[in-house]
Amino acid sequence: MKLALRLPTFDPRRVRRGVFLTCLAALCLGTQPLVLADGLPDLGDSAQGDIPPQLEKKVGESILNEIRLRDPQYLDDPEVAAYVDQLGQRLVAASADPGYGFTFFVMKDATINAFATFGGYVGVNSGLITSAQSESELAGVLAHEISHVTQHHLARGIAKEKQNSMVSMAAMALALLAASKNADVATAAIVGSQAASVQSQLAFSRDFEREADRVGFQTLEKAGLDVRGMGDFFQRLQQASRLYENNAPAYMRTHPLTIERISDMQNRAQKTPYKQVPDSQDFHLVRGKLRAQLGTPKEAVADLEHLLKERKFANEAGIRFGLAHAQLRARNFPAVEQEIQALRRLKVNSPMLENLAAEVRTAQGDSAGAAAVFKAALKNTPFAKALMYGYVDALLADRRPAEALAYLDAQMQLYSSDYKLWGLKAKVASALGRRLQQHQALAEHYALQGQLLPAIDQLQMAQRAGDGNFYELSVVDARLRQLRAQQEEEARQRR
Numbered sequence: 001m002k003l004a005l006r007l008p009t010f011d012p013r014r015v016r017r018g019v020f021l022t023c024l025a026a027l028c029l030g031t032q033p034l035v036l037a038d039g040l041p042d043l044g045d046s047a048q049g050d051i052p053p054q055l056e057k058k059v060g061e062s063i064l065n066e067i068r069l070r071d072p073q074y075l076d077d078p079e080v081a082a083y084v085d086q087l088g089q090r091l092v093a094a095s096a097d098p099g100y101g102f103t104f105f106v107m108k109d110a111t112i113n114a115f116a117t118f119g120g121y122v123g124v125n126s127g128l129i130t131s132a133q134s135e136s137e138l139a140g141v142l143a144h145e146i147s148h149v150t151q152h153h154l155a156r157g158i159a160k161e162k163q164n165s166m167v168s169m170a171a172m173a174l175a176l177l178a179a180s181k182n183a184d185v186a187t188a189a190i191v192g193s194q195a196a197s198v199q200s201q202l203a204f205s206r207d208f209e210r211e212a213d214r215v216g217f218q219t220l221e222k223a224g225l226d227v228r229g230m231g232d233f234f235q236r237l238q239q240a241s242r243l244y245e246n247n248a249p250a251y252m253r254t255h256p257l258t259i260e261r262i263s264d265m266q267n268r269a270q271k272t273p274y275k276q277v278p279d280s281q282d283f284h285l286v287r288g289k290l291r292a293q294l295g296t297p298k299e300a301v302a303d304l305e306h307l308l309k310e311r312k313f314a315n316e317a318g319i320r321f322g323l324a325h326a327q328l329r330a331r332n333f334p335a336v337e338q339e340i341q342a343l344r345r346l347k348v349n350s351p352m353l354e355n356l357a358a359e360v361r362t363a364q365g366d367s368a369g370a371a372a373v374f375k376a377a378l379k380n381t382p383f384a385k386a387l388m389y390g391y392v393d394a395l396l397a398d399r400r401p402a403e404a405l406a407y408l409d410a411q412m413q414l415y416s417s418d419y420k421l422w423g424l425k426a427k428v429a430s431a432l433g434r435r436l437q438q439h440q441a442l443a444e445h446y447a448l449q450g451q452l453l454p455a456i457d458q459l460q461m462a463q464r465a466g467d468g469n470f471y472e473l474s475v476v477d478a479r480l481r482q483l484r485a486q487q488e489e490e491a492r493q494r495r
């Protein structure tokens with residue numbers, strides 16, 4: 001198989017984030033504590049080396065909130081996120097701990113990497129998705145990451161250095177909690193920890209790697225994917241690193257890869273009966289869409305047109321879908337329409353295609369047309385988040401806020417913890433001139449992302465909005481008391 005890896009080039013921004021994430025991993029593996037954490041409550045008995053699961057979840061959640069808020073490489077794309085989550089959850093269901101509760105997110109980063117943080121939060125770089133040659137290869141890496149979590153490798157890493165562990169863990173939690181209120185505090189904490197963490201590039205020990213391979217293999221098999229995926233992908237990674245000695249893919253730096261590990265994987269695969277596992281259509285569409293974001297719009301169009309012309313592809317629809325997105329970036333609307341028609345002739349049936357058909361109308365200022373496409377598509381796939389968000393935006397652009405509100409309220413019965421829907425609700429309320437509702441919705445939008453102070457500010461503005469009735473104001477008061485109590489509790493924990 002031809003080697004097709006995008007190897008990392010030096011990019012100071014990437015290095016900075018790399019250090020940040022590595023430092024999160026390194027902190028938990030027992031580097032120097034950043035701050036004294038005496039008086040911290042509810043951290044469990046560190047003598048046992050156990051981390052209370054709630055603290056682990058809280059730390060994982062803070063890490064994701066921090067990345068989402070401050071890292072420009074966080075990929076805010078509900079379609080790519082939904083695909084990775086769907087594949088991830090399929091593997092979780094087949095894992096050693098199906099009830100654990102995982103959250104997957106994607107980074108816009110061409111380096112081939114994936115990382116597990118605390119509490120089942122797993123990040124996947126876009127470079128991993130575009131360089132995997134089959135869905136089973138991508139799933140193989142995800143299954144490996146999931147296994148690091150289900151086998152409690154982060155926690156076991158901490159247990160080795162019991163003295164510092166809980167302090168480090170708490171310090172990180174606090175730095176991240178502080179980050180949502182005061183950017184300088186977090187930066188100082190992260191910079192302070194860098195010296196120690198840069199040296200611990202190897203986040204997991206070789207024993208943990210072997211265990212994650214073995215358990216991940218079982219997960220992959222049970223989920224009905226091709227077990228050859230894992231070994232094939234790691235082998236290509238290793239070949240690539242041999243070619244570029246000092247520039248090994250990030251994945252190999254965080255997950256030390258050895259010949260022994262690869263042959264173990266291949267031996268295991270050989271003992272399993274051969275099974276052809278076709279890739280899902282979504283896998284190819286998502287790859288196409290990610291590929292369309294690389295380089296300038298012109299370069300992306302040229303790259304994808306070349307592949308199409310030379311017929312260098314495993315899946316035509318994926319390439320055409322990528323080309324359509326590249327043409328949308330290039331604002332060549334007739335070319336987008338042409339690719340959409342070609343995709344329909346290829347019998348592509350996906351909410352992603354309908355979303356694109358609506359987006360091309362939006363880009364041309366036809367919000368009524370976009371709203372109609374979204375509405376029709378939502379009849380077939382009512383739970384597609386990208387369509388939901390797009391529909392509300394299109395209704396707003398078409399000056400139909402009352403319709404948008406009715407639709408949103410119905411969705412929020414199902415998705416009350418979706419911060420994006422709360423953000424849209426704030427926009428809709430603003431368009432309707434409802435000030436109390438606008439601030440109230442913004443408060444939830446912030447609170448759901450762990451930003452308590454801005455949330456409290458918004459609720460105070462809601463109190464003063466002057467357009468709420470007695471009932472609405474009591475709801476705001478009650479919520480404000482709740483958030484203040486939560487905020488005081490976090491402040492107390494920081495002290």
Ligand SMILES: [Zn+2]
Nearest residue numbers: 204209212255
């Ligand atoms: Zn690993």
